[in-house]
Amino acid sequence: MAGGSKGGAGRPQELHGSPTPLPSLQQQELDEFWRKVVGETENTVNFNNHTIPMSSVVEIIREHQGDLMISSETPPVVAKVLEIFVQELTVRASMCAKSHGRSSILGSDIYEAINSGESYVCLNNVLRREPHFVATTSRLIEDGPTDHPYKSGEEATQISTEEPDEDLNLPTTSSGGTEETK
Numbered sequence: 001m002a003g004g005s006k007g008g009a010g011r012p013q014e015l016h017g018s019p020t021p022l023p024s025l026q027q028q029e030l031d032e033f034w035r036k037v038v039g040e041t042e043n044t045v046n047f048n049n050h051t052i053p054m055s056s057v058v059e060i061i062r063e064h065q066g067d068l069m070i071s072s073e074t075p076p077v078v079a080k081v082l083e084i085f086v087q088e089l090t091v092r093a094s095m096c097a098k099s100h101g102r103s104s105i106l107g108s109d110i111y112e113a114i115n116s117g118e119s120y121v122c123l124n125n126v127l128r129r130e131p132h133f134v135a136t137t138s139r140l141i142e143d144g145p146t147d148h149p150y151k152s153g154e155e156a157t158q159i160s161t162e163e164p165d166e167d168l169n170l171p172t173t174s175s176g177g178t179e180e181t182k
């Protein structure tokens with residue numbers, strides 16, 4: 001990462017200072033999340049049950065693999081890693097929203113969640129390329145990381161109630177997971 005980063009000395013560029021340490025109660029919540037994930041992963045025998053559509057994962061891997069061969073185990077493992085990543089980022093963003101007295105997760109909560117952990121600050125480069133995050137982060141920098149008066153509940157991103165995507169209609173297994181249909 002040091003070769004392509006303009007941050008110097010192998011450090012990624014950051015929009016808003018160094019990562020913010022989590023309060024102990026939030027750190028306990030995150031530790032509990034990881035204990036649960038590790039327990040579930042250790043007890044998983046079959047990684048072929050996914051919440052992320054395998055067709056999308058396979059397509060992304062094929063686009064970026066070039067001349068490399070991939071084993072048949074790679075897509076399921078990548079799908080599981082992506083699932084855990086999304087879950088952890090959601091937990092972190094939820095903690096940020098709760099710390100500001102809201103129950104809806106805003107884009108600024110995701111930004112704050114990314115800056116709360118050193119392993120995620122590399123995502124700031126991605127956020128800079130997204131116009132809706134640039135507007136959110138510029139307001140966040142002006143107002144400070146703990147002040148979010150600029151978005152009311154009506155402006156928060158709401159989950160669409162339209163017909164779900166066909167790939168997301170996965171049957172549920174007896175253990176509560178999902179299995180992909182072919």
